[in-house]
Amino acid sequence: THSRTEKLLADPCTPAYYSWHQRPPAATSHQLSPLSSGVIMSVAGIDVGDSTSCVALARKGGVDVILNKESNRETPSVLTFNAKQRQLGTDAVGAMATNPRNTVSQVKRLLGKKFSDPAIQADLQYLPYKVVEGADGGCEVEVQYLGAATRLSPEQLMAALLVDLRQLAEREQGAPVTDAVLAVPVYFTEAERHAMLAAAGTAGLKCLRLLNDTTATALAWGIYRTDLPEDTPVNVVFIDVGYSATQVCVVALRGRELKVLSSAWDRDLGGRNFDNVLFEHFVREFDAKYKLDIKGNLRASFRLRGACEKAKKILTTNPEAVVSVECIADDKDVAGSITREVFEEEAKATLDKLVQTVLKAVEDAGLTPETVSNVEFVGGSSRVPAVTRHVTDYFGREPNRTLNATETVSRGCALQCAMLSPAFKVRDFQVQDTFPYGIQLTWQKEGERVTSTVFERGSHVPSAKMLTFYRTEPFDIEAAYTPESDLPSTADARIGSFKIGPFAVPAGAESAKLKVKVTLNLNSVLVLESVVAVEEEEVEE
Numbered sequence: 228t229h230s231r232t233e234k235l236l237a238d239p240c241t242p243a244y245y246s247w248h249q250r251p252p253a254a255t256s257h258q259l260s261p262l263s264s265g266v267i268m269s270v271a272g273i274d275v276g277d278s279t280s281c282v283a284l285a286r287k288g289g290v291d292v293i294l295n296k297e298s299n300r301e302t303p304s305v306l307t308f309n310a311k312q313r314q315l316g317t318d319a320v321g322a323m324a325t326n327p328r329n330t331v332s333q334v335k336r337l338l339g340k341k342f343s344d345p346a347i348q349a350d351l352q353y354l355p356y357k358v359v360e361g362a363d364g365g366c367e368v369e370v371q372y373l374g375a376a377t378r379l380s381p382e383q384l385m386a387a388l389l390v391d392l393r394q395l396a397e398r399e400q401g402a403p404v405t406d407a408v409l410a411v412p413v414y415f416t417e418a419e420r421h422a423m424l425a426a427a428g429t430a431g432l433k434c435l436r437l438l439n440d441t442t443a444t445a446l447a448w449g450i451y452r453t454d455l456p457e458d459t460p461v462n463v464v465f466i467d468v469g470y471s472a473t474q475v476c477v478v479a480l481r482g483r484e485l486k487v488l489s490s491a492w493d494r495d496l497g498g499r500n501f502d503n504v505l506f507e508h509f510v511r512e513f514d515a516k517y518k519l520d521i522k523g524n525l526r527a528s529f530r531l532r533g534a535c536e537k538a539k540k541i542l543t544t545n546p547e548a549v550v551s552v553e554c555i556a557d558d559k560d561v562a563g564s565i566t567r568e569v570f571e572e573e574a575k576a577t578l579d580k581l582v583q584t585v586l587k588a589v590e591d592a593g594l595t596p597e598t599v600s601n602v603e604f605v606g607g608s609s610r611v612p613a614v615t616r617h618v619t620d621y622f623g624r625e626p627n628r629t630l631n632a633t634e635t636v637s638r639g640c641a642l643q644c645a646m647l648s649p650a651f652k653v654r655d656f657q658v659q660d661t662f663p664y665g666i667q668l669t670w671q672k673e674g675e676r677v678t679s680t681v682f683e684r685g686s687h688v689p690s691a692k693m694l695t696f697y698r699t700e701p702f703d704i705e706a707a708y709t710p711e712s713d714l715p716s717t718a719d720a721r722i723g724s725f726k727i728g729p730f731a732v733p734a735g736a737e738s739a740k741l742k743v744k745v746t747l748n749l750n751s752v753l754v755l756e757s758v759v760a761v762e763e764e765e766v767e768e
């Protein structure tokens with residue numbers, strides 16, 4: 228016979244970051260708040276967008292998007308700093324023109340990114356404020372605040388936005404709101420997800436889950452349907468064209484179950500790109516007509532961009548729009564006009580990229596435009612008529628707009644939070660999400676590097692894997708995204724490394740037998756769940 232003992236050697240942990248990202252690891256658990264004083268009355272779903280943010284509260288009566296103090300359902304994701312104070316949201320928007328250097332927006336794009344990342348370097352042209360490299364190689368924003376140069380990490384800035392949104396919810400609720408599900412872009416990597424969790428922790432939020440924007444949208448769509456077939460699933464494509472990015476997911480829905488089949492995205496395709504098309508058009512026109520150097524003037528550039536965004540929205544409902552800015556520079560007023568036709572012609576490259584992204588998601592799901600049952604549009608930029616036309620041409624039918632374009636992500640998150648919270652009874656609905664990147668582990672074995680893919684691209688979230696090692700000495704396991712993952716070629720695919728050991732080799736044995744369990748948790752974050760030393764010995768009767 229056989230005696231067997233197992234000894235737990237390690238508590239769950241996330242990989243130690245590589246030197247460029249040595250921020251304190253955030254809590255990754257998704258345990259629930261204790262039901263101290265009876266029940267939790269409300270839980271939140273929070274969507275911090277690159278242009279605007281939304282909070283939805285799940286309460287006994289249902290899910291509501293919260294109004295801010297200006298009675299708007301969307302709050303600008305902007306912070307501004309000056310000699311006297313810090314302002315957020317609507318109060319900060321005016322400062323984008325008057326104090327551009329110290330007014331921070333698009334924080335989500337800086338989260339968890341190295342300063343040297345080419346994506347960050349390319350973004351700097353859009354950001355009027357100063358971004359510098361932090362001691363850990365990450366990004367820091369430098370502003371003049373209370374009369375001194377102050378450096379803030381993207382996590383701190385995100386935390387400030389989250390506190391503001393949490394307070395909004397608490398004012399409405401008249402009670403603390405701590406449990407929340409936060410939306411993140413589906414393409415967020417380990418470092419970006421950790422940064423978001425760290426920000427949530429700093430903001431006093433208990434993040435029960437990071438939910439992909441696209442999955443939140445699909446959940447908000449599917450949970451109220453009563454007409455979903457029990458047998459053959461319906462395949463629905465959700466397309467979210469936002470401020471700076473586009474995300475697409477293909478979902479199979481059946482009965483009370485939702486399964487993400489594929490996701491595709493373009494980090495650089497959204498309203499910002501359309502604004503830029505108009506901006507470049509008018510920079511050319513005005514520089515020639517009025518002898519100006521608009522791009523060389525930060526304030527003039529900002530004001531022209533603002534006018535271009537307005538013109539873009541006018542072109543959504545009108546065939547022509549006027550762009551005019553008074554006293555843009557050198558005391559000159561500028562004015563010009565553009566037709567929708569010219570705008571669409573100049574935006575052609577952007578529109579083609581959009582169709583490519585949709586096509587990739589559909590093909591990855593093993594579908595064709597004909598086998599897709601439904602196409603749903605969300606995101607503010609899905610309102611651009613040419614966006615609708617291009618997607619319509621691809622599918623051979625016009626996408627539906629069943630969902631609110633800018634509130635749905637927060638609603639889906641609030642629903643997910645209610646489902647995870649014991650304080651709520653939500654009619655059962657299964658959400659089977661997938662992670663779009665594959666994860667591989669590498670270790671040394673007898674002097675050689677061995678690499679094994681533990682989570683294929685498109686693995687279910689959560690997932691677990693068990694690996695067995697026979698070793699005499701402590702060793703490292705390095706984690707990285709697989710080459711098949713759709714990371715930009717310039718991106719750093721490394722996630723981090725785990726140290727296994729120390730451990731004792733049992734007397735009389737050649738090596739220790741170690742069982743290593745790794746999981747891809749509910750936040751799509753890699754966790755070393757446990758290391759167990761197994762001792763087996765033959766026992767004579």
Ligand SMILES: Nc1ncnc2c1ncn2[C@@H]1O[C@H](COP(=O)(O)OP(=O)(O)OP(=O)(O)O)[C@@H](O)[C@H]1O
Pocket residue numbers: 275276277278279280335468469470471472497498499536539540543605606607608609610611632633
């Ligand atoms: N009527 C309209 N016509 C054209 N564009 C519009 C219209 N309304 C809003 N937009 C654009 O939608 C974009 C904002 O969309 P949305 O609120 O979905 O983005 P977000 O969620 O803040 O950003 P992201 O999802 O990229 O983080 C802006 O670029 C805005 O100009």
Ligand SMILES: [Mg+2]
Pocket residue numbers: 276277440469470606636
């Ligand atoms: Mg969005």
